[in-house]
Amino acid sequence: MSRLPAVKVLITRPKQQAVRLAEQLAQAGASPIMVPLLTFRTRTDKENQMLSQQGNRFDWLFFSSNNGVEHFGVLVSKFSELENWKHCHIAAVGQKTAEAVExxxxxxxxxxxxxxxADRLAEEFSAAYDPANRILLIQGNLSRPALSNGLRENGYAFEKMVVYDTVEEKCNQELLNKVLQKDQPEVLTFTSPSSIEAFHSFISQAEMQKEQLNKLCLVIGPTTEEAAKRHGFHNILLPAHYTTEAMIDALLHYYEQRTGE
Structure with a gap:
């Protein structure tokens, strides 16, 4: 089995998700360093309380992330019942989101x-299902408009339910700067554009921020890759599939090529 060299890998995703990625990286031979830059909070406003009880108004639920599934589940269990939604069909943006649904x-x-x-999900749905379907998009406050735009362009009406907010973990700003100065991780991992935004806003010194742009930047998917490019990263690694497991596979392949194995 291929193993990573003992490279230091910075994990920036929320703590509840970072632990599993850290375990996987450690098993592969790397030295993970967890500095969560974001957290997620369920949005429990009156609108969501009411909407969580109105499953009879919809035919389809669209989930564009694991987080959407998790926080929708919190709202329904707190203010309604899953029974009210059992008739709805479910669309999930990927396999990990589908696993969260289950x-x-x-x-x-x-x-x-x-x-x-999200673009592909809108495309495949539009090719197979009638525009008369009543759709509820389950999203976060920073969700990209690709899914809603794709459905709208193909004549579908829908409602949105923003079930969680992405919030920067400002309490970890000092920790991030210490880790970058003292531990000097060789690989930076990002699983959302907002994690890249937080990373750059947290770094206190312009010179240190510039140094990070030359490090290996491992991203989970194309939207995060776009954010990395906008912020000036020079060495970006994108996996073939958009999962954390595929990120580790891409990292293994990267170092195998460098060592000529």
Whole structure:
């Protein structure tokens, strides 16, 4: 089995998700360093309390992330019942989101696109289903408009339910700067554009920020890759599939090529 060299890998994703990635990296031979830059908070406003009880108004639920599934589950369990939503078909942007649907909602996704992007999900749904379907998009406050734009362009009406907010973990700003100065990780990992935004806003010195741009920047998917490019990273690694497991595979392949194995 291939193993990573003992490189230091910075993990910036939220703590509840960072632990599993750290375990996987350690098993592969790397030295993970966790500095969560973001956290997620369920949005429990009156609008969501009411909407969580109105499953009869919809035919399809669209989930564009694991987080959307988790926080939708929190809202429904707190203010309603899963029984109210059991008739709805479910579309999930990728396999990991579909697994979250099964774990949290006890359901199997009815539609998973062959490429794990919101654009592809909108495209495949539009090719197969009637515009008369009543759709609820389950999202976070920073969700990209690709899915809603794709559905709208193909004549679908829908409602949005923003079930969580992405919040910067400002309490970890000092920790991040210490880690970058003292531990000097060789690999930086990002699993969302907002994690890259937080990373750059947290770094206190312009010179240190500039130094990070030459490090290996491992991203989970194309939207995060776009954010990395906008911020000036020079060495970006994008996996073939948009999962954390694929990120580790891409990192293994990267170092195998460097060592000539």
């Amino acid at each position: 774990r949290v909602l006890g359901r199997r996704a009815d539609l998973i696109p062959d490429a794990y992007t």
